[in-house]
Amino acid sequence: MQLHRGRLIDHVQLVVADLAAAKRFYTAVLGALEIPVGGEAPTHVWFDELFxxxxxxxxxxGQLTGRVHLGFQATSRDAVDRFYxxxxxxxxxxxxxxxxxxxxPGYYAAFLLDPEGNNVEAVHHGPAKASARSIVIDF
Known part of the structure; x- marks a missing residue:
């Protein structure tokens, strides 16, 4: 099995009932992963590829997003701990x-439910340095 690291999805949009709560949560968790707010307006906020x-x-x-699982890459176990x-x-x-x-082996993660009930994860894939493009794992 080959797992690819890097860009698979260009961007994701979450439509939320409480933008202020979502902004507070995502500013905190993504800030812990060193991803800043990219911009905002009265009806939206964005962080890199998350809108x-x-x-x-x-x-x-006019439609809210259904429950999703978002997994963010972390640069270290400490970053996962800070995220949590x-x-x-x-x-x-x-x-x-x-x-x-x-x-x-080496999969270190934490999971939170955001204010809308989405399952949000930060994961560090272990101490071994993998190529930015892919890593091969035998199952």
């Missing part, structure tokens, strides 16, 4: 404390 908007924004077509602590402080709820997971 978060209100239901009444032009792009949303910042998210709890900013209104997130625990959905899995930082720790090793059985997905592959």
């Amino acid at each position: 978060i908007s209100t239901r009444d924004s032009r792009e949303a077509a 602590a910042a998210g709890l402080e900013a209104g997130g709820r625990d959905n899995g404390q930082p720790g090793e997971r059985p997905y592959h």
Whole structure:
């Protein structure tokens, strides 16, 4: 099995009921991962490839997003720990404390529920340096 690291998805949009709560949460957790706010307007805020908007924004077509799982790459285990602590402080709820997971050796992650109930993860894929493009894992 070959897992690709790097850009697979160009961008994601979440349509939320409470933009202020979402902005507070994502500013905290993504700030812990060293990803700043890219910009904002009354109906949206964006961070790199993540765009978060209100239901009444032009792009949303009046519909909230259903529950999703977002996984963010972290540069270290410490970054995962910072993500988790910042998210709890900013209104997130625990959905899995930082720790090793059985997905592959070195998979260290934490999971939070954002204010809309989305499962948000930060993961560090272990101490081994992988190529920016891919890593091969035998199962």
